Amino acid sequence: MPEFRRDDFTIFYEEAGDLESPAVVLLHGFTSDNRMWLPVAGELSQDYRVIAPDLRGHGATTAPEDLDSYTIEQFADDVKALLDHLEVDICALAGCSFGGMVALQFAATWPERLAGLVLSDTSAAAEHPDYDEKYRKREALIDAQGAIVDRFGTDELGKRAAKDVADPFLAQGIRKRFSRLSREGYLGAAKVRRERGDLLPVIGERLTMPVLVCIGEDDPVRSASDVMVRELPGARYLTFRGTGHGVPALRPEAYAREVLQFFDDLEGDAPVAGRRTVG
DSSP states (O other), rough: OOOOETEEEEEEEEESSOTTSSSEEOOOOTTOOOGGGGHHHHHHHTTEEEEOOOTTTTTOOOOOOOGGOOOOHHHHHHHHHHHHHHTSSSSSEEEEEEHHHHHHHHHHHGGGGGGEEESSSSOSSSSOOOOHHHHHHHHHHHHHHHHHHHHHHHHHHHHHHHHHHHOOOHHHHHHHHHHHHHHHHHHHHHHHHHHHOOOHHHHHHHOOOEEEEEETOOOOTHHHHHHHHHOOOSEEEEETTOOOOHHHHHSSHHHHHHHHHHHHHTTTTTOOOOEEEEE
């Protein structure tokens, strides 16, 4: 896996496609790594240069011990530093869940670097009066899991998460997923999820690039996505029927198809705004 080093920090990433093609950067979710994008990257890399980093504290990328080094601004700056290193001046940026939070911060800070933005299963603020009980229950569960990690480590959380999974192969996959994540990486990113700034008041002005928003019909984050889209009247908003949290992982073929169509529309200067349900 290629790597980019600066000082004592190393970012690992995967890259696919023609290096001369337009770049698409993929940011994974909380507790995951760039492997979540494998099926999608395979589709996108036929036409684009795909770059998928492991975010700070995740996968093979450095997990600093100092939790104060985990901020949403630092996560976004890591992505910028990697793009500068790869000499990518303008790209399309796609983020899922926590990766979407990082993508939003990047887009609001350096909008001139983005030709398009794809947000999936994510929110622009940690809290809002219009978020529903499903969202709040999910956040409370993540907070409780953080307490387990703080006391017992990520291996214990993986064991508990896999306890009720009947399929041995899937259960082992869950345990391995959490065992690859350090205590500091988990707690640092969890802190960022809670403490990140509220971007809802500024995204309508700062997100000057075309935006595609994807959400699962059954995703507990759906109410937060609805609130976010209210501030982005020019966005394309897709709801994936019968889908939970993590559209790119749960519906990779449909997600890739819609993202490629979005890119085609951008290149052809076709209208973007609108809402649709994807079967």
